[in-house]
Amino acid sequence: MSVRKPAVLKKSRLTAAMLAAILMPAAASVLAQETDEGTSQSSSTEATNLGKVVVTGSLIPQTELETFVPVTIITAEDIRSRGFNTISEVLQKSTFATGAVQGAQTSASFTQGAETVSLFGLPPGYVKYLIDGRPMSNYPALYNGSDTFNNISGIPIGLVDRIEILPGGQSSLYGSDAIAGVINVVLKKQMEGVEFSLRGGAYSEGGGTSTRFTVASGFSSDDGRFNALGGLQYEERDPIWAYQRDLTRQFNQNGTNANGTPSRPLASRDILVVSPFTSYNFLDPNNCANVSNLFGGTMELQERPGFGDGLYCGSMYTPGYRTLLNEKKAFQAYGHATFDINDDVQLYGDVLYSKEKVKYHVGSNFTWWGTSGTWGYYYDPNLDDLLNLQRAFAPEEMGPGGFNNTMSTDDSEAIRVNFGVTGSIGANWDYDVGVVHAEYKLDSTSWVRYRDLIDQYFIDTVLGPQQGLDPYYGAYPVFTPDYAAFYQPISPEDFQSFSGFATTHSKTKDSMIRAQITSASLFTLPGGDAGLAVVGEFGKQEWRYNPDPGFLDGSIWGQTDVSGGGDRDRYAVTSELRLPVWDPLTVTVAGRFDSFKASGRTIEKPTYSVGLEFRPLETLLLRGKYGTAFRAPTLSDLYQGYSGFFTSATDYYQCAQAGFLPEDIDNCPSTISPQQIFGSQAGDLGLKPINADVWSAGFVWAPIDRMSLTVDYHNWDITDEVATLSIDGLTLQEYRCRTGIDDITSPTCVQALEFVMRNELGDIEEVYTPKVNIARQELEAVTASFNYGFDIGRFGDLDFRSSYTRKLRHKQQLNPDDPVNDLLDDPFYSRDPKQKADAALTWRIGNFATTAYANWRGPTANNKAWISAAGYDAPFARKLGSTTLYNFSVSYTPLPGLDLSVLVNNAFNTMPPLDNTYTGSSGAPYSSTNFDVYGRSFYLEMRYAFGRSE
Numbered sequence: 035m036s037v038r039k040p041a042v043l044k045k046s047r048l049t050a051a052m053l054a055a056i057l058m059p060a061a062a063s064v065l066a067q068e069t070d071e072g073t074s075q076s077s078s079t080e081a082t083n084l085g086k087v088v089v090t091g092s093l094i095p096q097t098e099l100e101t102f103v104p105v106t107i108i109t110a111e112d113i114r115s116r117g118f119n120t121i122s123e124v125l126q127k128s129t130f131a132t133g134a135v136q137g138a139q140t141s142a143s144f145t146q147g148a149e150t151v152s153l154f155g156l157p158p159g160y161v162k163y164l165i166d167g168r169p170m171s172n173y174p175a176l177y178n179g180s181d182t183f184n185n186i187s188g189i190p191i192g193l194v195d196r197i198e199i200l201p202g203g204q205s206s207l208y209g210s211d212a213i214a215g216v217i218n219v220v221l222k223k224q225m226e227g228v229e230f231s232l233r234g235g236a237y238s239e240g241g242g243t244s245t246r247f248t249v250a251s252g253f254s255s256d257d258g259r260f261n262a263l264g265g266l267q268y269e270e271r272d273p274i275w276a277y278q279r280d281l282t283r284q285f286n287q288n289g290t291n292a293n294g295t296p297s298r299p300l301a302s303r304d305i306l307v308v309s310p311f312t313s314y315n316f317l318d319p320n321n322c323a324n325v326s327n328l329f330g331g332t333m334e335l336q337e338r339p340g341f342g343d344g345l346y347c348g349s350m351y352t353p354g355y356r357t358l359l360n361e362k363k364a365f366q367a368y369g370h371a372t373f374d375i376n377d378d379v380q381l382y383g384d385v386l387y388s389k390e391k392v393k394y395h396v397g398s399n400f401t402w403w404g405t406s407g408t409w410g411y412y413y414d415p416n417l418d419d420l421l422n423l424q425r426a427f428a429p430e431e432m433g434p435g436g437f438n439n440t441m442s443t444d445d446s447e448a449i450r451v452n453f454g455v456t457g458s459i460g461a462n463w464d465y466d467v468g469v470v471h472a473e474y475k476l477d478s479t480s481w482v483r484y485r486d487l488i489d490q491y492f493i494d495t496v497l498g499p500q501q502g503l504d505p506y507y508g509a510y511p512v513f514t515p516d517y518a519a520f521y522q523p524i525s526p527e528d529f530q531s532f533s534g535f536a537t538t539h540s541k542t543k544d545s546m547i548r549a550q551i552t553s554a555s556l557f558t559l560p561g562g563d564a565g566l567a568v569v570g571e572f573g574k575q576e577w578r579y580n581p582d583p584g585f586l587d588g589s590i591w592g593q594t595d596v597s598g599g600g601d602r603d604r605y606a607v608t609s610e611l612r613l614p615v616w617d618p619l620t621v622t623v624a625g626r627f628d629s630f631k632a633s634g635r636t637i638e639k640p641t642y643s644v645g646l647e648f649r650p651l652e653t654l655l656l657r658g659k660y661g662t663a664f665r666a667p668t669l670s671d672l673y674q675g676y677s678g679f680f681t682s683a684t685d686y687y688q689c690a691q692a693g694f695l696p697e698d699i700d701n702c703p704s705t706i707s708p709q710q711i712f713g714s715q716a717g718d719l720g721l722k723p724i725n726a727d728v729w730s731a732g733f734v735w736a737p738i739d740r741m742s743l744t745v746d747y748h749n750w751d752i753t754d755e756v757a758t759l760s761i762d763g764l765t766l767q768e769y770r771c772r773t774g775i776d777d778i779t780s781p782t783c784v785q786a787l788e789f790v791m792r793n794e795l796g797d798i799e800e801v802y803t804p805k806v807n808i809a810r811q812e813l814e815a816v817t818a819s820f821n822y823g824f825d826i827g828r829f830g831d832l833d834f835r836s837s838y839t840r841k842l843r844h845k846q847q848l849n850p851d852d853p854v855n856d857l858l859d860d861p862f863y864s865r866d867p868k869q870k871a872d873a874a875l876t877w878r879i880g881n882f883a884t885t886a887y888a889n890w891r892g893p894t895a896n897n898k899a900w901i902s903a904a905g906y907d908a909p910f911a912r913k914l915g916s917t918t919l920y921n922f923s924v925s926y927t928p929l930p931g932l933d934l935s936v937l938v939n940n941a942f943n944t945m946p947p948l949d950n951t952y953t954g955s956s957g958a959p960y961s962s963t964n965f966d967v968y969g970r971s972f973y974l975e976m977r978y979a980f981g982r983s984e
Contacts, residue, residue, distance in 0.1 A: 091200045091216070092622070093207060093567035093610045095464075095554045100734045102622055102645030102657040104746045104817065106130075106199040106837065110222075113191065115885035116874055117921040117937040117973065119235075119244070121189045121197070122149035125217065127889050129839040129870045130154060130201055130817065134963035136178065138360045142400050144596070145175050147360055147392035147444035147478075148185040153201065153214040154748075154815050155844060155857065155866045158183040160665065162204065162212035165189070165219050166384065168452055168548075169208075171472035172668075174540030174579065179596055179677075180715060180805060182577070182668035188388035188448050190267035190366035192231055192248030195222045201817060202748050203663025203728030206624040206643040209571075209606055210666040213726050213752065221386070223370055225252030225263050228980040235973030238943065241274035242359050242968065262371040273361040273394065277354025279967045281945060282958050284350045289954040292698035294910050297954040300700070301336040301348035302398065304329075304426035305521055309419045310411065313342030313703060317517035322347040324522050328428035329355075329398075341703060347521060353957025355429065355437050356397025359968060364390040382468075383453035392444040395437055399957075401481075402426040405497075406710050407592050408489050412497070412513045413504035420510060423496070423520060433526035440481040440533075448474040454548075466550045472543070479537040482584065485591040487532035496520045536582035538595055542669075546573035561614030569608040576601040577669035586677075598717060600673030602632035620647040630666050632673075632719075639664045639723050657746075658731040665724040671756050671805055674717035682708040683761050683798050686769035696766065697902040700953040713761055715803045722807050726752040740823035740833075750813040759803045764790055775903055782852045809852070814843040830879030838871040860905050861895030865961050867916075868892050881928065887921040894964060898951035914947040917965070931979035936972075943970040 091103035108124060118124045125131060133152025136143045150158040158177055163170040163184045173185035197219050204212040230249040236242060250265035276282035289297035305325060307315045318324075322335045329349040336348040367387045374380050404424040405412055411420040429436025454468020493499070496519050501512040548571045555563040581595035610624040622645040630637045643661025650656065689695075689702035699707070732746030768790045770776045771783035778787075791800045816839070823833040844857040844864070857864040869892030876885045893913040895906070902908035920942060925935040945960075945967055952959035960967070 091204065091207070092612070093550065093569065093608070094552060094565035094612045100655055100657075100744075102620075102647045102659050103200060103202070103204075103730070104657075104732060104744060106201075106819070108197040108199070110194055110196060112835075112874070113194065113197075114935070114975070115876060115883070115923050115925070116887040117923055117939040119191070119246075119973075120149065121186045121191055121194070121219065122151065124191075124197060125151040125186065125199075127872065128199060129837045129872055130199060130215065132839060132841060132868075132870050133158075133866050134864075134961070136963060138394060139358050139958075139962040139966060141356050142396040144179040145173065145177050145183075145185070146394050146396070147442070148173055148175065148177075148183075149187040150177065150183050150185060151217075154750075154813060154839075154841065155864065156214040156750075156752075156811075156813070157181065159211065159668070160214035162208050162210075162216045163219070164208075164216065165386065165450065166221060166452070167218060168470045169472075169544065169546070171448065171450065171474045171544045172542045172577070174474055174476040174542050174577070175478060175538075176579070176596060176670050176674070180670070180674070180803075182670050185446075187362075187392075188364070188366065188390055188446065189219055189386075190221075190248065190265065190368060190388075192246065192267050193221050193250060193265045193366070193368050195220045201746075202659070202730050203661060203726050203750065204643075205628075205641040205663035205726075206626050206661050207608060207610065209608075209626060209628050209641075210630075210639075210664060210723075213663045213665055213724070213728075213750070221368060221370070221384075222250065222252075222263060222265065224261060225250060226254070227251065229977065231975060231977040233973055233975040235937070235971055237274065237969055237971045239969040240278040241272055242971065244269065244271040246270075259374040260371070261373075262369070264369045265367070267364075267366045267368075269362065269364045271359075271362040273357045274359035274968060275354065275395075276356050276358055276397070276957070277351065279358065279969070281960065281967050282358065283354040284957075285353060286952050286954050286956040286959040288948075288950050289952050289956060289959065290910070290950050291701070291953065292695070292909075297700075299350055300338060300953070300955040301350045302352040302426065303336075303338075303346050303348055303424060304333065304352065304398075304402075304428070305347035306424040307346075307421055307517065307520070308424065309342070309421050312419055314338070314344055314346060315417070315419075315421065316343050316345030318347065318521040319518055320521065322521065325428075328430055328523060330429070333428070340701070352398040352426065355395070355401075356399075357394045357441075358966070361393040361441075362390065364388070378459075379455060379457035381453075381455050384451070386448075386450045388446070388448045390444070390446045392446075393441045395441045396480075398426055398437075401437075401440060403483060403488055403492065403591065404710075405492075408485065409511050411510045413506075413510050414514060415501075415512060416514055420504065423492070423515070425492075425520070427524070427529065431524040431526060431529050433530070442478070442480040445477040445479070446475065448472070459551075462553045462555045464552045464554075466552075467548070469545075469547050471545045473541065474543075475539075475541045477537050477539055479535050480593070481533060482536045482582075482593060483533050483591040484584070485589050488591055491528060491532045536584055536590060538579070538581040538585070540579040541576075542578075543576040543601075544573065546571055559614050560616040561618070561620060564614065565610075565612040567608075567610045569606075571604075571606045571608075573604050574601060575604065575669060577673065579670075579674075594677065596674055596677040596715070598670060598674040598677075600632060600669050602630050602669065602672075604628065604630045618649045621645070622647075624661070628664075628666065632669075635719065637666055637723060639666065639725075653735060653737050655734040657733065658729070660729040661727075663726040663728050665756075667721040667723065667756060670717060671721050672717050672719050674715070674805070676714065676716040681711060681713050681761060683711045683713075683765050683801060684708050685798055686766050687772050688796065690769055690773060695903070696769070697898060697908055699901065700955045709798055711761075711798050712800045713803060714800060715805070718805050721756055721805065722754050724752065724755050724807075726750055740821075742821050743819070745816065745818045748813075748815045748817065750811070752811040752813070753809065754807045755809075755811060756805055756807055759789065759806070761801045761803060764801055764803065765798065770903060776853075780852055782848050808846075808848050810845075810847045811857075812843065812845045813841070815839060815841045830877055833876045833878075834873070836871065836873035838869070840869045841866075861899040861911070862903065862905055865895045865900055865964060867894050867964070869916075882924070882926055884924045885922070887923075888918055889921075890916060890918045891964075892916050894947075894961065896949045896951045897959070897961075900961075910951055914949055917944060917947055919944055933975075933977045935975040935977075937975065939971045939973070940969060945969065 133155035177183040200216040228251040233246045246269040248267045252263035285299040291297045332349040332351045337344045372382045432439045450472040456466040497513040504510040550569045552567040554565045578599035584590035585595035606628045608626040614620045625642040641662045645659040648656040685707040694702040736742040767786040789802045793799045819837040871890045874887045899911035921939045923937040946965035
């Protein structure tokens with residue numbers, strides 16, 4: 035029960051229409067739940083007894099569902115009827131999520147096993163995630179190896195009551211990270227009896243078979259003083275391998291060269307001998323016959339014209355040996371309880387526990403060995419040449435199970451505990467004092483090659499003993515290899531002798547004591563009662579990242595990892611004052627002061643906001659907000675140690691010198707590019723907070739019951755952003771500087787030439803990608819929604835809901851004296867769509883309900899426009915057409931409490947838009963951070979509420 039008696043809502047057409055638009059879909063749920071205030075959801079369009087509630091974006095309970103900030107609510111019924119399977123899918127389908135993110139399709143990324151979202155194309159770490167209004171703990175691993183973010187895969191979707199999305203900067207209430215917006219996941223709080231659901235499905239193209247079971251039970255004591263709810267969810271999902279999809283099972287069959295001519299598929303260079311002077315050297319007397327059984331019998335003699343003799347052993351089908359969707363086993367347990375000591379004091383507590391095992395494979399491109407990793411080159415006196423050997427490992431060499439034997443595994447365990455006391459003081463004051471503790475542990479285990487063992491294996495079987503140093507440079511070892519032995523299969527026993535697994539342990543902790551005092555009736559103004567909320571917080575944060583020592587000391591071949599750790603204390607004071615100055619006008623002001631103390635340094639930041647609500651008509655709300663937002667340097671920003679990693683880099687400058695521009699980079703000789711290089715990065719205790727000025731303005735129009743239209747404009751001006759420079763971005767920038775495309779004396783060019791380090795031969799040797807405060811980012815966007823429901827008599831009821839986002843402007847300036855980069859219209863900097871929209875139409879009649887859901891994504895740049903310095907002005911560069919995915923669901927209630935559903939997602943099996951400007955060397959000719967190739971999926975679901983009779 036609620037400690038405070040709810041106030042009666044002043045009825046208006048705007049409020050009634052908005053209430054109906056928000057609650058109607060949830061009301062149709064067969065398993066209708068109680069709201070947090072204890073009022074059961076109703077399908078009535080009347081809104082006469084809605085109590086004061088706390089909405090995301092305000093700390094003060096109020097009777098208005100729409101305020102000066104736009105909040106999008108996605109109910110549990112929305113999630114079910116639209117076919118969403120995970121919290122990440124719900125959020126990534128949101129029209130606010132216009133930014134590309136790394137995930138399961140991003141092979142060898144640092145967080146391939148995690149799930150996240152980007153709002154409006156801003157970094158994932160700019161989103162503040164809450165569970166029941168309290169912050170989530172951060173994921174221990176770092177996004178892109180550098181940035182702190184939240185993994186949202188561990189929230190049990192079957193136990194979610196609703197998700198609230200609040201776009202725009204909200205630091206004046208929620209503190210650091212709330213620059214792009216706030217996402218609040220509200221879990222179920224009340225339930226009578228036992229409910230369970232069983233859901234299973236698969237993809238028509240293969241892979242991804244999944245099963246999910248959820249059970250929950252709630253009860254109350256006879257006197258109503260004690261209420262509790264508990265729930266469990268278990269899920270299993272098979273992976274999707276690239277070989278299960280036509281677009282990714284082999285190298286691009288429909289590619290084109292820079293001049294627009296067809297580009298033949300180019301097989302991977304799986305067994306290769308290459309020289310920096312004479313390029314390819316084919317030295318197999320058996321013409322690949324001894325290895326023809328590898329990669330499913332697809333290994334054969336291949337040729338790349340123009341590269342020495344051009345011959346090597348390779349397969350057209352190696353791109354298929356990576357996962358596109360992670361294998362997953364997940365278990366979550368959730369509990370919530372309240373106990374009323376008396377009418378004015380209530381104890382509450384919540385616990386959420388999650389345990390996940392995620393498995394994935396980085397692919398054949400990252401499962402190999404070469405002499406370059408240890409020696410750079412070796413000298414063969416018989417050939418009088420410097421050479422490198424390159425050897426990929428095939429599934430047949432890994433033993434029964436093939437690539438399944440070398441999958442990476444992320445084992446995570448997270449717990450979040452929240453408990454406290456809430457109540458009333460006198461007639462006008464409420465208080466809430468609580469403690470939140472969140473802890474996230476992650477063990478990431480990956481397949482590795484042990485340097486000494488794998489080098490010795492190839493010395494024993496191929497290279498032979500070292501015979502001194504080369505006669506020309508006196509730097510490279512001399513070997514006289516047995517090349518026939520190099521073109522031989524490796525036995526599973528030998529493969530296991532030089533490989534194994536290594537584990538990185540990481541964790542985060544976040545503890546907070548929070549106290550809030552609130553008055554919804556502080557004093558009376560002409561427009562109603564003023565409200566005040568004051569919040570104090572004190573907490574401690576910790577981050578530790580401890581890789582296997584082999585990643586750092588070089589004993590693991592070809593792989594490194596980040597490292598670091600630290601902790602800090604923090605406190606914050608927040609206040610919000612709501613002033614209904616007269617009946618049509620309400621002003622809300624909020625202010626917050628945050629302080630972080632780490633390593634003897636204190637970072638402090640005040641933020642504020644002013645919001646206006648003006649209701650000139652009963653059916654019209656005009657609203658606006660101006661404020662500031664910030665993001666404090668994260669613990670990884672501060673404490674990430676100097677970390678190195680091996681990777682390959684495209685040498686755009688040397689390729690251009692040889693006549694191969696970025697758009698023709700695939701034809702650049704392998705003696706020039708790509709090169710294996712050493713990358714390095716580190717944190718910086720001197721980093722400043724990221725700052726932002728944010729404002730929004732819009733309106734809500736609700737002319738009749740169950741109809742509403744909202745339109746809002748959003749503006750961000752972000753400065754002092756912390757970013758890790760990308761290797762490809764730096765090498766491409768260096769090319770632009772050295773060739774005069776950009777001013778070589780500009781700060782960006784000076785920085786690029788400093789961070790891209792070349793040896794005396796002119797080859798890239800190391801690229802340093804530090805964390806820096808860059809200058810400025812400006813973003814403008816407009817969001818809109820339209821909801822309409824109407825009764826069609828004996829033909830049932832229709833409910834339509836839609837939303838739309840369009841980015842109007844997105845600029846970035848890396849350094850104060852640099853030109854401004856256009857992230858919206860220059861594809862070199864971003865391939866994100868400008869526009870995104872969705873719509874859902876639900877029809878209910880008798881015991882049936884059906885929903886059609888469409889998700890539309892606007893045009894995006896093709897690959898030619900993305901890689902070319904000329905952008906859309908380059909030949910054959912253009913925008914790819916928009917795409918629309920359709921989901922359909924049908925549910926039937928044969929018995930009270932029993933609901934049966936059939937769901938089809940991506941019903942027309944829509945794949946990414948055709949982009950023939952990828953060359954024949956691409957194994958994934960589409961933008962994998964914007965699209966997927968999963969295709970059509972089918973699901974059956976049964977939900978049953980024991981004891982429900984009506």
